Amino acid sequence: MKIKAAVLYEMGKSRPYDESNPLQIEAVDLSTPGYDEVLVKIHAAGLCHSDLSVIDGSRARPLPMVLGHEASGEVMECGAGVNDLKQGDHVVFSFVPMCGHCIPCTTGRPALCEPGALANTKGTLLEGGMRLKNHSLDGLRHHLGVSAFAEYVVASRRSLVKINTAIPYEISALFGCAVLTGVGAVINTARLTAGQTIVIAGLGGVGLAGVLGALSGGAASVIAADINPYKRAMALQLDAHHVIDPADSNAVQQVQDLTGGGVDIAVEFAGAIKALEFAYAVTKRGGTTVTAGLPHPSHTFSLSPAILVGEERTLKGSYLGSCIPSRDIPAFISLYQTGRLPVNKLLSHTIALEQINEGFERLANGDALRQVVSFA
Incomplete structure (x- = not known):
């Protein structure tokens, strides 16, 4: 045809x-x-x-x-x-x-x-x-x-x-994609539990879906970060608790001040190395950093193994939000239909x-x- x-x-x-x-x-x-x-x-x-x-x-x-x-x-x-x-x-x-x-x-x-x-x-x-x-x-x-x-x-x-x-x-x-990747990265990959604090770095459609997923999952504090003021404003409209411009010289300190030392979970959706570095920097001792962005394959991210070990950090990748689509798409649609997503x-x-x-x-x-x- x-x-x-x-x-x-x-x-x-x-x-x-x-x-x-x-x-x-x-x-x-x-x-x-x-x-x-x-x-x-x-x-x-x-x-x-x-x-x-x-x-x-x-x-x-x-x-x-x-x-x-x-x-x-x-x-x-x-x-x-x-x-x-x-x-x-x-x-x-x-x-x-x-x-x-x-x-x-x-x-x-x-x-x-x-x-x-x-x-x-x-x-x-x-x-x-x-x-x-x-x-x-x-x-x-x-x-x-x-x-x-x-x-x-x-x-x-x-x-x-x-x-x-x-x-x-x-x-x-x-x-x-937007919901599977964004909500899935928060719920399935990072395994958010009620009462935890979270940074969402990168506020395109996928990142903002992550904001919604964090709110639906019961996060105590959802901090949304993006260099674009329009996207930060959208995050506030979606009821994010705080917004941060990661390009600010004291952006990491702002997150630490809001959370008493860093967040339990930081999820990066921007597909940019600077965004991943920011997400890792604002994750507290014992916390989890997740990256779901896809930068150019030649771009690399460096970290200190001593910090990874000494602070018992977790760094994880997330593809398709670690979802089982036949299970998670209907589940997420049900959350949408009840007004929770x-x-x-x-x-x-x-x-x-x-x-x-x-x-x-x-x-x-x-x-x-x-x-x-x-x-x-």
């Missing part, structure tokens, strides 16, 4: 993106779903820094590729072997397809699925195939098994989580597919929280 999609042919184009147009909106061919695959009509797809990092070349991927990994949609057709979904079901995508058979999957860590990671690196679906071609009949790669900046997609059944049909698509899309407040812009380059320029400039492409 012919569909409209946003295709990336070249990484590292100059900004502003609304002039250089790194994403080309064009008609492409989408083949029918194969075994254990599903055809999904995309209704909403979020713009995320993980897409931006491919556009700017920080995270190299094989090209050409249809980007987009945070999305929700409606099942249109199921391939052979898919017996637990049907036409009309609503689904949210997980950006790591999970085979269910490798050691990480069978030991409760499906975010580290080995076949899923291999497929994502190659830009294929879980079983190794590609279902997209451009006008020259050249194969188009799939971004993280999703490629959501398109009217329709074919995805592995292992990339999909069935959800309640009552939630609007523009909101349910956010659960596929108001992720609708993260949605700053709803745009058309034709405005996607403008949207990524807005994201790169720090002028947006979560933008969603709506396929009305």
Whole structure:
């Protein structure tokens, strides 16, 4: 079938993106779903820094590729072997397809699925195939098994989580990355318990989801940190207890004064080494620092092993919020529906597919929280 999609042919184009147009909106061919695959009509797809990092070349991927990994949609057709979904079901995508058979999957860590990671690196679906071609009949790669900046997609059944049909698509899309990564890093990776203090460093859509997760999890003090005053103001609107500009010369001291020596947990979402250094510096003795950001692979972070040992610190990475999507997406949606996780407040812009380059320029400039492409 012919569909409209946003295709990336070249990484590292100059900004502003609304002039250089790194994403080309064009008609492409989408083949029918194969075994254990599903055809999904995309209704909403979020713009995320993980897409931006491919556009700017920080995270190299094989090209050409249809980007987009945070999305929700409606099942249109199921391939052979898919017996637990049907036409009309609503689904949210997980950006790591999970085979269910490798050691990480069978030991409760499906975010580290080995076949899923291999497929994502190659830009294929879980079983190794590609279902997209451009006008020259050249194969188009799939971004993280999703490629959501398109009217329709074919995805592995292992990339999909069935959800309640009552939630609007523009909101349910956010659960596929911003909420999974942000809330999951706080609840699953850092293992926040009620009464603890926490710093959230980096207040994009994922970081602000982390703020909501910390509040929902019963944190006694939620301190939100970002160099962007607009994002700090948004954190206050979401009921963060304090905001800090980490660029201030006394930023670490400010946190220590607020908490009596440092926080129990600091989670970094900025994808910047300075943000991680700040998060580590404000973590108290015996505390936990989590990084969920993805800086350029060549960037490194140094620390003193003597401090790590002598203060019994914990430094952890978090991917996909250490989530089990089939468990956590419905659980987080339930929290949203009861008012305890108001992720609708993260949605700053709803745009058309034709405005996607403008949207990524807005994201790169720090002028947006979560933008969603709506396929009305």
